Amino acid sequence: MKICVLPGDGIGPEIMAEAVRVLRALDLKFEMEEALLGGCAVDATGNPYPEATSKLARAADAVLLGAVGGPKWDALPREQRPERGLLGIRKELGLFANLRPAILYPELANASSLKPEIVAGLDILIVRELTGDIYFGQPRGIEVRDGERYGFNTMHYTESEIRRIGRVAFEAARKRDRRLCSVDKMNVLETTQLWRDVMSELAAEYPDVELSHMLVDNAAMQLVRAPKQFDVMVTGNMFGDILSDEASMLTGSIGMLPSASLDENNKGLYEPSHGSAPDIAGKGVANPLATILSAAMMLRYTFAQEEAAQRVEGAVKKVLAQGFRTGDIFEPGTQKVGTREMGDAVLAAL
């Protein structure tokens, strides 16, 4: 089990140190090696995604990433920006499936902008296709036609692209409550009619998973009306971009949200959904739980270590129940702790 560890910039090294401690505490044999990505890589080599990092990432079974970026590198030319490193590694590894859980632990229900009874206990997983759709479709551009400016993009999916992301979603549903909702706009867009047809065909291979379909406008409404009705949602790149951000905000606590991006062989890049938080970097106050939960996703999806994944997730639930909170999720009546102490609490709970 080879893991390429990329702490990155800002709070990245602080939160990664805790995730690595948690992994080391499990009775599993990992080979972990660190490399540079983002601003720290620019400083050391002039390249946000150096060859040595690329080599290590390609050879590893999984990549665990902190976060990249910060004001220090904002004025650099586009090619040298830390975000370029992130796009580079995602592209090179062929990561086409983005898995974003939105979980609201009952203890944190007040962090949501929705009423606690609507969101407490929320546990949904959004599976977003990451490499196709209107975001990458050709032709595209802005031209002058008939004397006025004309903007155009192309939405397309092949049936094999749809089947491939569909399989990831059905398999993920099998590891959960076995309900999958496919989101499309088939009443208007032919591409998504094909999406719906292929998802329905695939359902025959997964008789143990209950498939439903929903139009994206309704899905956006249902996510704020009654989000707990969903287990796994699967959708294309553009709808997934919007719905996964909507779903993550239901939880109100960005320091808690992990993510995974997978290739065809379940090799994955795992990272918290938040950024490098330069405003609190180096202060020892960042919440490491999103990174620790990303490591749990890695155990589940790349290494098929479901029991270890549940142990880590169980430990996170326990520290919340015990009342430990970093500043971002602090409420009066709970105990405020720093990054290291939160890591200690997770280790103790493990």
Ligand code: NAD
């Ligand atoms: P951000 O997620 O870094 O921070 C937003 C707010 O949330 C800040 O107030 C921050 O302090 C807080 N926050 C984020 N993570 C936290 C944690 N673990 N614990 C406690 N508080 C936390 O977003 P931003 O401020 O828009 O971006 C900052 C930098 O991060 C930028 O350079 C941006 O490009 C980069 N970024 C990187 C990624 C990534 O690496 N995947 C994603 C988003 C943004």
